[in-house]
Amino acid sequence: MTGTCVSVLISKAEAPETEARFSERIAENQRRVFQIAYSVLGNSADAEDVAQEAFLRAYQKFASLREAEKFRWWINRIVFRLALNRRRGHGRRLARDSAWQMTETPAMVDGAKYAEQQVLLDRLRREIERLPEKLRSVLQLSLVEEMEAADVGAVLGLPAGTVRSRMHTARKLLLEVMK
Amino acid sequence: MKIECEKWKDQLLEAALTGTTAKDLEEHLQSCAKCSAELDEVRARAARLDALLPLVAQGAEPSADFRARVLAAVTAKEGKRGRPWRAWTLAGATVVVVTLLVVGVTWLRRNEPAIPAGEVAAAQKLAEWRAPSDGLLRTPGQEILKGMPRLGQSYLHVPVKTDEEE
Numbered sequence: 546m547t548g549t550c551v552s553v554l555i556s557k558a559e560a561p562e563t564e565a566r567f568s569e570r571i572a573e574n575q576r577r578v579f580q581i582a583y584s585v586l587g588n589s590a591d592a593e594d595v596a597q598e599a600f601l602r603a604y605q606k607f608a609s610l611r612e613a614e615k616f617r618w619w620i621n622r623i624v625f626r627l628a629l630n631r632r633r634g635h636g637r638r639l640a641r642d643s644a645w646q647m648t649e650t651p652a653m654v655d656g657a658k659y660a661e662q663q664v665l666l667d668r669l670r671r672e673i674e675r676l677p678e679k680l681r682s683v684l685q686l687s688l689v690e691e692m693e694a695a696d697v698g699a700v701l702g703l704p705a706g707t708v709r710s711r712m713h714t715a716r717k718l719l720l721e722v723m724k
Numbered sequence: 725m726k727i728e729c730e731k732w733k734d735q736l737l738e739a740a741l742t743g744t745t746a747k748d749l750e751e752h753l754q755s756c757a758k759c760s761a762e763l764d765e766v767r768a769r770a771a772r773l774d775a776l777l778p779l780v781a782q783g784a785e786p787s788a789d790f791r792a793r794v795l796a797a798v799t800a801k802e803g804k805r806g807r808p809w810r811a812w813t814l815a816g817a818t819v820v821v822v823t824l825l826v827v828g829v830t831w832l833r834r835n836e837p838a839i840p841a842g843e844v845a846a847a848q849k850l851a852e853w854r855a856p857s858d859g860l861l862r863t864p865g866q867e868i869l870k871g872m873p874r875l876g877q878s879y880l881h882v883p884v885k886t887d888e889e890e
Binding site for chain 2: 564567568571572575576579580581583584587589592593596597600601604662665666669670673684685688689690713716717719720721723724
């Protein structure tokens with residue numbers, strides 16, 4: 546039996562264990578990965594497509610991404626790039642989620658308040674789109690749950706201090722225009 | 725905001741974002757009601773902004789079956805990747821079978837029993853044997869034509885005696 550056949554048989558025997566580990570990684574990361582895509586794309590359908598594509602690519606490299614931390618950094622980076630590519634590819638055709646597609650929060654229970662918030666959110670998204678690319682990227686990633694300045698810096702190749710400084714500038718610009 | 729208060733605009737934004745007020749701004753606020761009101765307004769806006777910003781990324785959730793769909797997609801992709809492996813195995817097996825056939829036939833030919841030398845010599849003689857009449861049958865008229873007179877030649881040669889001989 547050739548070496549190739551042996552390695553194929555070994556990989557087949559390990560497949561269930563690999564899938565179980567990979568399933569764990571999805572559970573740990575899916576929320577954040579989806580949110581990164583959603584912050585860039587603004588709609589759930591595209592965000593899920595991109596998040597799924599990122600996980601498929603991660604599976605192909607799973608042998609070198611066994612460590613949870615390594616996996617986390619790698620998938621953060623890849624999903625952000627995939628989301629940017631999709632946004633560039635779709636341009637203005639990219640739809641934003643309408644109000645009923647959003648997750649209901651306690652603040653949204655009141656219809657009038659929810660509608661007002663929705664209007665403000667749409668405006669805020671438009672203003673974020675107008676920010677310079679380097680500020681926008683930092684802002685979009687910083688808004689995701691569990692994304693600390695170091696995590697954002699790892700995705701963008703920036704020191705954590707630069708991330709904080711750009712985040713502050715972005716917030717200041719938004720504060721000025723969101724009157 | 726008054727024109728002379730424009731220079732405080734940036735500091736007001738900073739104060740609203742950081743929650744700290746610079747000393748010179750604090751002194752100005754004590755004497756400027758408009759800037760104090762502006763600071764209150766900017767702070768309220770900053771609070772609204774801070775409430776809204778997380779929704780940009782966290783306003784939606786992945787669907788409940790997201791993990792199952794990713795795993796199904798992984799399985800489907802792995803299945804597709806498995807097919808070329810089977811094709812290569814089949815191709816390899818075919819090459820092995822053909823090689824074995826060629827080697828086997830060659831080996832059988834080499835080990836066939838040799839024909840005895842006597843039989844070979846007899847077969848050679850038989851192949852080279854010709855009947856005695858074969859030469860005549862091939863050129864039947866040649867020998868006859870050799871002796872035939874050509875046009876103008878006399879058929880019988882009669883020696884003529886000269887006068888001196890007589």
